[in-house]
Amino acid sequence: MSRRQLIRHAGWFGGAVVLTVAGGEVFSHIADPRGTSAVAAAEGRGAGTSSVLRFVQVSDSHIGFHGPANTDVVGSFTEAIDQVNSLGFRPDFVMHSGDLTHLSTAGQFDQVRQMMTRLYTDRVFTVPGEHDSIGDAGRAYRQTFGKGTLGEGWYSFDTHAVHFIALVNTLSLEKLGHLGTEQIDFVRKDLAGLSSDTPIVVFSHIPLFAMYPQWGWSTDDALKVIALLRRFSSVTCLNGHVHQLFTKTDGNITFHSATTTAYPLPKPGRAPAPTPQVVPARQLKAALGIRTVGYHQGDRELAVKDKRLA
Numbered sequence: 001m002s003r004r005q006l007i008r009h010a011g012w013f014g015g016a017v018v019l020t021v022a023g024g025e026v027f028s029h030i031a032d033p034r035g036t037s038a039v040a041a042a043e044g045r046g047a048g049t050s051s052v053l054r055f056v057q058v059s060d061s062h063i064g065f066h067g068p069a070n071t072d073v074v075g076s077f078t079e080a081i082d083q084v085n086s087l088g089f090r091p092d093f094v095m096h097s098g099d100l101t102h103l104s105t106a107g108q109f110d111q112v113r114q115m116m117t118r119l120y121t122d123r124v125f126t127v128p129g130e131h132d133s134i135g136d137a138g139r140a141y142r143q144t145f146g147k148g149t150l151g152e153g154w155y156s157f158d159t160h161a162v163h164f165i166a167l168v169n170t171l172s173l174e175k176l177g178h179l180g181t182e183q184i185d186f187v188r189k190d191l192a193g194l195s196s197d198t199p200i201v202v203f204s205h206i207p208l209f210a211m212y213p214q215w216g217w218s219t220d221d222a223l224k225v226i227a228l229l230r231r232f233s234s235v236t237c238l239n240g241h242v243h244q245l246f247t248k249t250d251g252n253i254t255f256h257s258a259t260t261t262a263y264p265l266p267k268p269g270r271a272p273a274p275t276p277q278v279v280p281a282r283q284l285k286a287a288l289g290i291r292t293v294g295y296h297q298g299d300r301e302l303a304v305k306d307k308r309l310a
Contacts, residue, residue: 052160053162054089054091054092055091055092055093055094055095056084056087056093056094056095056119056121057094057095057096057097057203057258058077058080058081058084058094058095058096058097058261059096059097059098059099059129059205059239059240059258060097060098060099060129060205060240060241060243060258060260060261060262061073061077061080061096061099061100061101061112061115061262062099062101062102062131062262063077063100063101063108063111063112063115064101064102064103064105064108064111065102065262065263067263067276068276068278069262069263069264069276069277069278069279070262070263070276070284073102073262073263074111074115076261076262076288076309077112077115077261077262078115079261079309080261080290080309081115081116081118081119083290083307083309084119084120084290085118085119085120090120090121090122091120091121092121092123092159092160093121093123093124093125093159094116094119094121094123094125095124095125095126095127095166095203096112096116096124096125096127097126097127097129097203097204097205097238097239097240097258098126098128098129098130098131098132098170098205098240098241099129099130099131099132099205099241100112100126100128100129100131100132100141100145101131101132102131103131104131104132104133104134104135104136104138104140104141106140106144109132109140109141109145110144113144113145125157125166125203126145126166127153127154127166127167127168127203127204127205128141128142128145128153128168128170128171128205129170129205129240129241130170130173130205130206132170133170133171137152137171138152138153138168138170138171141153149166151168151182151183151186152171152183153166153168154166154183156190161198161199162199162200162201163191163194163199163200163201164200164201164202164203165187165190165201165202165203166202166203167183167187167202167203167204167208168183168204168205169204169205169206169208169219169222170205173206173216175216176206176213176216176218176219176220177204177205177206177207177208177216177218177219177220177222178219178220178221179219179221179222180221184221184224184225184228187225187228188228191228191229191232194232196231196232196233197233197234198232199232199234199235199236200229200232200234200235200236201235201236201238202229202235202236202237202238203237203238203239204219204237204238204239205239205240205241206218206219206239207219207237207239207241207242207255207257208225208226208237208255209237209248209250209255211242211246211257211268212268212269214268214269215268215273215274216274217241217242217274226250226253229252229253230251230252230253232252233252234252235252235253235254236253236254236256237253237254237255237256238256238258239256239257239258240257240258241257242257242265242274243259243260243262243263243264243265244257244259244260244264244265244267245257245258245291245306256291258291259288259289259290259291259306260287260288260289261288261289261290261309262288263276263277263284263287263288264276264277264279264287264288265277285308285309286308286309287308288308288309289306289307289309290306290307290309291306291307
C-alpha cells in the first residue's frame with residue numbers, strides 16, 4: 001500500500017460485536033459439524049457440542065494512531081477488551097476484523113497481540129485491514145497473525161454447526177476493496193460441499209456491499225462472492241472500516257458494520273473525506289461503543305443492541 005493510498009483510506013477504526021447463536025432446526029442439517037479449519041488455532045476444536053454459540057467481534061483498534069480525534073487509542077481498546085470481559089460469559093472465540101495497527105510496524109503488531117491475550121476466550125482470529133499492509137503487502141501482519149491461513153491470509157472454519165469465512169479485501173486496492181480471483185475460487189470450493197441451510201458468517205474489513213464507494217466503502221468484486229452465498233438461507237456479513245453503525249439486508253444476506261472504539265468518522269457524504277472526527281473530550285466515549293447481537297431458534301433476523309463506552 002502506498003502512502004497516497006494510505007492517505008486516501010486514512011483513519012478507519014472499529015468496535016466490538018458479540019454474536020449469540022442458539023441451536024435449533026436451522027442448524028440440524030449439517031452433515032459434518034466438525035468441518036475443517038485453515039487456522040492452526042482452530043484445528044481439533046472446530047466442532048461445538050453445545051447448541052449455543054457466543055463469540056465477539058472487535059475491529060480497527062488502530063494501535064499506533066496519534067491524533068486529536070483520540071489521544072489514547074490504547075486506552076480505548078483496553079476499555080473495549082474490559083467490556084468484552086464483563087459480558088457475563090466466556091466467548092467461544094474473538095474475531096478482530098482488521099486495522100489492528102495504524103502503521104503496520106512490528107512493534108504495533110506485537111502490542112495489539114499482547115493486549116488481546118487479556119481477552120477471556122480460548123481462541124482469537126483476525127483478518128487484516130489496509131493499515132495492516134502498509135509498504136509490505138501484509139507480510140508483517142501474516143508473520144504475527146497469519147499462521148495456517150491460505151493465500152494472503154484468508155481461511156474458514158466451523159464451530160457449533162456454523163460455517164465461518166474470513167476474507168482479505170484490503171490488498172491490491174486503489175480505492176475500493178478487492179478480493180481477487182484466487183480468493184473467490186477459494187470461497188467457491190469452500191462452500192461447494194455445504195448444505196444450503198448451513199448458517200454462514202463472513203468476516204471482512206471493508207464492507208462487501210456498496211455502502212459508499214466514493215470513499216472506498218465497498219469491494220469491487222464482492223458480487224462474485226455474494227452470488228455464491230445466495231443459495232444459503234442464512235448469511236451474515238460483518239465488517240469494520242467505517243467506524244459507525246450500519247445495517248443493510250439484501251434478500252438472504254444481512255450486512256452489519258461495527259461501531260468504533262477509537263474515533264468517529266463522518267457519515268457518508270457529510271465531509272470531504274472519511275477522516276477522524278474530533279469531538280469534545282466529554283463526548284468521545286458517547287461516540288464509541290460495542291454491539292451485542294443475538295440469534296435464536298426461529299428468528300429470521302439478528303437482534304442488535306448497541307452499548308456505548310460512555
